[in-house]
Amino acid sequence: MFPVRCFRRYERTDVLFIGSWSQNGFSRTCKRSFFSEAIAFKKSNPPDNNLQSVVKLPRSQQKSLRAVDLSTEQNVSVVLNELFAQCEANEAAAAIVPWFCDALPSPKSRQDYFADLSAFFAFMRESGVHPFDVTGDHVRLYKESLLQSGKKSGTVARALSVLRGTYQQFGKKGFVDWNTVSDIQAVTSPRVDKNTTPALSEKEAIALLEAPDISTPLGMRDQALLFVYFKTACRSSAIAKAKVGDLERTDTDWYLVVTEKGNRTRRLALLESAPFVLRWIERAGIQSDPLAPLFPALDRDRKTPTTRHLAGRTILYTIKKYARQVGLEVDRLDRRGICTHSLRKTALNNALKHGAKIEQVQQWAGHQDIRTTQEYIEYHAKDAETAARFNQIRPKNA
Numbered sequence: 001m002f003p004v005r006c007f008r009r010y011e012r013t014d015v016l017f018i019g020s021w022s023q024n025g026f027s028r029t030c031k032r033s034f035f036s037e038a039i040a041f042k043k044s045n046p047p048d049n050n051l052q053s054v055v056k057l058p059r060s061q062q063k064s065l066r067a068v069d070l071s072t073e074q075n076v077s078v079v080l081n082e083l084f085a086q087c088e089a090n091e092a093a094a095a096i097v098p099w100f101c102d103a104l105p106s107p108k109s110r111q112d113y114f115a116d117l118s119a120f121f122a123f124m125r126e127s128g129v130h131p132f133d134v135t136g137d138h139v140r141l142y143k144e145s146l147l148q149s150g151k152k153s154g155t156v157a158r159a160l161s162v163l164r165g166t167y168q169q170f171g172k173k174g175f176v177d178w179n180t181v182s183d184i185q186a187v188t189s190p191r192v193d194k195n196t197t198p199a200l201s202e203k204e205a206i207a208l209l210e211a212p213d214i215s216t217p218l219g220m221r222d223q224a225l226l227f228v229y230f231k232t233a234c235r236s237s238a239i240a241k242a243k244v245g246d247l248e249r250t251d252t253d254w255y256l257v258v259t260e261k262g263n264r265t266r267r268l269a270l271l272e273s274a275p276f277v278l279r280w281i282e283r284a285g286i287q288s289d290p291l292a293p294l295f296p297a298l299d300r301d302r303k304t305p306t307t308r309h310l311a312g313r314t315i316l317y318t319i320k321k322y323a324r325q326v327g328l329e330v331d332r333l334d335r336r337g338i339c340t341h342s343l344r345k346t347a348l349n350n351a352l353k354h355g356a357k358i359e360q361v362q363q364w365a366g367h368q369d370i371r372t373t374q375e376y377i378e379y380h381a382k383d384a385e386t387a388a389r390f391n392q393i394r395p396k397n398a
Helices: 028-044 059-067 073-086 092-103 107-126 136-148 153-172 178-185 202-209 217-232 236-240 271-284 312-325 340-353 358-365 370-376 381-389
Strands: 005-009 016-019 247-249 254-260 264-269 296-298 305-309
Touching: 073 092, 073 107, 092 107, 092 153, 107 136, 107 153, 136 153, 136 178, 153 178, 202 217, 202 312, 202 340, 217 236, 217 254, 217 264, 217 271, 217 296, 217 312, 217 340, 236 254, 236 312, 254 271, 312 340, 340 358, 340 370, 358 370
Parallel strands: none
Antiparallel strands: 005 016, 247 254, 254 264, 296 305
């Protein structure tokens, strides 16, 4: 066995886990003596608040992992083969490529999951553990290390999700025994708070829409962009990728064809936002170019449209800029602040407030499961009283 090694701080006991490693992970002796050794270590070694237990990839490498093109199965196969070649587990890639591509149709999701896999196997490689020798204890240690390093619960839950899926595929191919797979599957994810994105009130949303200076090309573009957000309830990526040729017209209405999560194509009514979009593309001079971005980045003069789509961070900056301009609290301490998703949530809640049925809002949002739509709903204390007033059970003399 390898020498006893300091691993990381344990949240509940405030001690340092130490243990010896074998090629098959933790030895039984190590498991039995885990806590007794840790207590002894604590007495003789004060805690180090600066302990870093997670193998941190350089920032440039983290960006490159998320910039890699994973839009095709061939590209996915190449990068996974490279990853597992570094871990001396060349046969592992073929086991998960079909699952990886089928479960994650979105290139963005593939990039995030690939980054999670890379970080985990870098962590295991640093500890001298082969991918096929990973146990549930290793995953539990990794989970706690992520939490101790300040990772958000949602990020940790996603990392555990990809590990469960990966080791399930390893189990099916016979690389890992099913008892180990079951132990890894049993590792629980941290609680992830739902519905934390702040929504705007109707008054705040209108103020945000009226904030851009429409006498300038920048302001005209931004107002049209914000209005399309509120009228289509689209995700940020769908609007960012929209082109002029995605506009469609019927006898009476204008529509925008968008590509959303899972490469699903949807046709959404622009309604009152249509004139704003048409005025913008006419002023930008892009109305006859179907391949031009519908909301392009502007040149340095803030007037001339380029051929580049707006980046997601630019849209986020735009929303925050106008939110601050109208006096909204943009950033909230230890909570999620106003973001692009706030506009989507605002639109859905506003429709419900004005009488739309939740099934209709589900279709508008493009949710396959109505429970996802329910997570967007903002409930208020008066809702209980309003529901009670619908109750018609009362005596005749009431």
